[in-house]
Amino acid sequence: xxxxxxxxxxxxxxxxxxxxxNCSYEVTNFRSxxxxxxxKKAPTFLFMLxxxxxxxxSGRLSSxxxxxxxxxxxxxxATQTGDSAIYLCAVESNAGNMLTxxxxxxxxxxx
Amino acid sequence: xxxxxxxxxxxxxxxxxxxxxxxVQDMDHENMFxxxxxxxxxxxxxxxxxxxxxxxxxxxxxGYSVSREKKERFSLILESASTNQTSMYLxxxxxxxxxxxxxxxxxxxxxx
Numbered sequence: 001x002x003x004x005x006x007x008x009x010x011x012x013x014x015x016x017x018x019x020x021x022n023c024s025y026e027v028t029n030f031r032s033x034x035x036x037x038x039x040k041k042a043p044t045f046l047f048m049l050x051x052x053x054x055x056x057x058s059g060r061l062s063s064x065x066x067x068x069x070x071x072x073x074x075x076x077x078a079t080q081t082g083d084s085a086i087y088l089c090a091v092e093s094n095a096g097n098m099l100t101x102x103x104x105x106x107x108x109x110x111x
Numbered sequence: 112x113x114x115x116x117x118x119x120x121x122x123x124x125x126x127x128x129x130x131x132x133x134x135v136q137d138m139d140h141e142n143m144f145x146x147x148x149x150x151x152x153x154x155x156x157x158x159x160x161x162x163x164x165x166x167x168x169x170x171x172x173x174g175y176s177v178s179r180e181k182k183e184r185f186s187l188i189l190e191s192a193s194t195n196q197t198s199m200y201l202x203x204x205x206x207x208x209x210x211x212x213x214x215x216x217x218x219x220x221x222x223x
Contacts, residue, residue, distance in 0.1 A: 042214040097208050101154040
């Protein structure tokens with residue numbers, strides 16, 4: 001059975017801090033790993049990492065994939081209150097476009 | 112921008128009722144999905160569909176069914192609602208493998 005574990009469960013930081021969110025996985029026939037941000041509504045897509053793209057960066061957010069050790073991290077530098085959200089990690093295996101999600105990390109950024 | 116629209120943001124129903132949750136996407140996506148999201152359990156896949164009139168069970172299909180009569184629309188049906196089906200329901204769609212799924216805003220369903 002595919003498994004995705006995120007840590008920490010929750011995190012409270014102050015504006016300007018740097019945070020690192022973790023995602024480890026055990027899946028058969030890995031295809032890709034995705035990060036989503038969920039505020040009050042729909043999860044919004046952040047990054048997709050595959051064997052051919054193991055590092056992604058967008059503004060203050062960046063992510064890397066370690067296929068050997070089976071984990072990924074999401075880094076957020078110079079955090080802002082607008083970064084407060086649940087961050088979801090999901091893995092796509094070879095069984096079509098199905099995703100297995102981790103439990104999420106709840107990030108709160110205080111002013 | 113991809114738009115996935117779920118028919119209701121909040122819904123309250125009674126035990127035993129038949130409940131329909133509707134989802135429409137406007138990007139001609141092949142794949143559509145229904146998840147439920149519960150605290151501590153994350154998102155769990157209920158059903159998915161790769162094509163019109165096609166459906167596959169996900170991880171927790173018991174008590175649910177789905178319908179996909181048109182490519183853009185994917186319906187989730189609770190045949191006889193029970194209190195343990197109180198949850199946030201999320202619909203998603205995608206073009207296919209190696210493509211991200213895009214989510215609707217969710218329906219928070221309460222079964223009394």
